[in-house]
Amino acid sequence: MSDSVKLYLFKKHLEFLERKTGKGTELISLYIPPERNIADVMNYLKEEYSQAGNIKSPRTRKNVQSAIVSIMQRLKLINKPPKNGLVIFAGTIAENNKEKLEIYLLEPIDKINSFIYRCDSKFFLEPLKQMLTYKRDAYGLLVIDRGEATIAILKGKNISIVKHIESNVPRKHGKGGQSQRRFERLIEQAAHEYFKRVAEKAKEIFNSIENLKGIIIGGPGPTKEFFVKEGYLGELTKKVLDVVDTSYTDEYGIRELVDKAEKILKEEEINKEKRLVRKFLEEVVKDGLAIYGEKEVRNAIENGCVDIVLISEKYEKYRVKISCRNCGYEYFETIEDIKKLEKEIAGKRCIKCQNTTLEIEDYKTLIEELSELSEKTGAKVEIISTETDEGMQFLAFGGIGALLRYKI
Numbered sequence: 001m002s003d004s005v006k007l008y009l010f011k012k013h014l015e016f017l018e019r020k021t022g023k024g025t026e027l028i029s030l031y032i033p034p035e036r037n038i039a040d041v042m043n044y045l046k047e048e049y050s051q052a053g054n055i056k057s058p059r060t061r062k063n064v065q066s067a068i069v070s071i072m073q074r075l076k077l078i079n080k081p082p083k084n085g086l087v088i089f090a091g092t093i094a095e096n097n098k099e100k101l102e103i104y105l106l107e108p109i110d111k112i113n114s115f116i117y118r119c120d121s122k123f124f125l126e127p128l129k130q131m132l133t134y135k136r137d138a139y140g141l142l143v144i145d146r147g148e149a150t151i152a153i154l155k156g157k158n159i160s161i162v163k164h165i166e167s168n169v170p171r172k173h174g175k176g177g178q179s180q181r182r183f184e185r186l187i188e189q190a191a192h193e194y195f196k197r198v199a200e201k202a203k204e205i206f207n208s209i210e211n212l213k214g215i216i217i218g219g220p221g222p223t224k225e226f227f228v229k230e231g232y233l234g235e236l237t238k239k240v241l242d243v244v245d246t247s248y249t250d251e252y253g254i255r256e257l258v259d260k261a262e263k264i265l266k267e268e269e270i271n272k273e274k275r276l277v278r279k280f281l282e283e284v285v286k287d288g289l290a291i292y293g294e295k296e297v298r299n300a301i302e303n304g305c306v307d308i309v310l311i312s313e314k315y316e317k318y319r320v321k322i323s324c325r326n327c328g329y330e331y332f333e334t335i336e337d338i339k340k341l342e343k344e345i346a347g348k349r350c351i352k353c354q355n356t357t358l359e360i361e362d363y364k365t366l367i368e369e370l371s372e373l374s375e376k377t378g379a380k381v382e383i384i385s386t387e388t389d390e391g392m393q394f395l396a397f398g399g400i401g402a403l404l405r406y407k408i
Contacts, residue, residue: 027091029124085112199232277390292401312399
């Protein structure tokens with residue numbers, strides 16, 4: 001599943017959870033870091049269960065303890081948290097004049113650093129919302145001049161300063177003649193060795209990053225451009241997204257670089273999206289390797305000829321599985337409103353046994369369903385925003401299309 005789909009689905013999950021409310025402070029949010037022992041979490045929850053016995057309101061006391069029990073039952077099935085940790089939301093939800101105990105397990109798109117237990121009238125979502133600020137890929141950061149260099153990693157909002165390097169490049173002096181030329185050669189040789197040292201450390205750090213999306217380099221003066229132009233980073237030079245001016249080359253310089261990087265990273269993602277849509281439009285115009293429409297795209301995916309599926313973020317439909325309780329007949333529909341469909345099939349007869357026993361067995365967002373289908377054939381799915389002219393143009397094609405490997 002592509003990063004854009006993961007982020008889209010993660011965002012939708014948060015929007016769904018944000019709409020959930022309780023009548024009192026009885027909705028539990030539990031954040032478990034990946035290194036936290038499940039047994040320790042269980043012991044913590046047992047203490048919270050005991051403490052909840054002191055809640056004055058019988059109704060709130062009952063609901064909080066029921067939520068804790070529900071969480072503990074789920075944790076019994078888990079040996080250890082996933083690599084990014086685990087978040088569990090549980091509580092009695094008040095909706096349509098009804099109350100129901102609900103529980104949701106969510107694996108975040110970035111690592112959870114702190115254990116959090118919170119009980120409130122709404123689920124605590126702020127740590128997860130912060131993960132949506134940037135893409136989850138990691139970026140290498142380097143600020144450099146002739147005096148020093150600092151190497152760091154940016155992932156989400158987390159900045160990790162990894163290495164600070166001091167140079168031993170001497171300053172120029174005012175002597176003339178051969179002595180000056182010899183001294184200048186020594187200076188340039190010392191600078192070259194310093195740049196090599198910085199580059200080797202940067203390559204060691206950046207090459208160890210699993211999802212290195214790109215590198216951004218900064219610093220005062222022309223040194224940073226020289227460093228990139230001369231290819232000190234070797235193959236990693238291709239990963240350099242931009243070279244920008246910063247006032248400092250220490251930790252302050254890194255933070256200054258991050259401020260400027262936010263615009264760079266956003267533009268990088270937008271440009272990628274623009275290129276995809278432009279390619280799609282070109283292929284449509286010449287009746288080439290592009291199609292649009294849900295049925296056409298689904299058919300092409302099933303035939304294994306899709307390279308990239310493009311879906312607008314505004315394409316909010318569901319793929320629903322409907323089955324008959326009486327005879328087992330089942331079929332699928334793509335719809336926009338789940339509740340409207342429930343009303344429609346309430347008195348509808350099954351075409352096989354003619355009984356009014358149809359029900360919604362399962363449903364997923366169409367984006368999630370097509371992503372799973374695409375994975376089976378090696379196709380990628382990219383979510384197209386509506387922040388660009390190209391994204392708005394894509395909506396004119398129904399918000400769903402595909403670039404093909406070959407024509408059907």
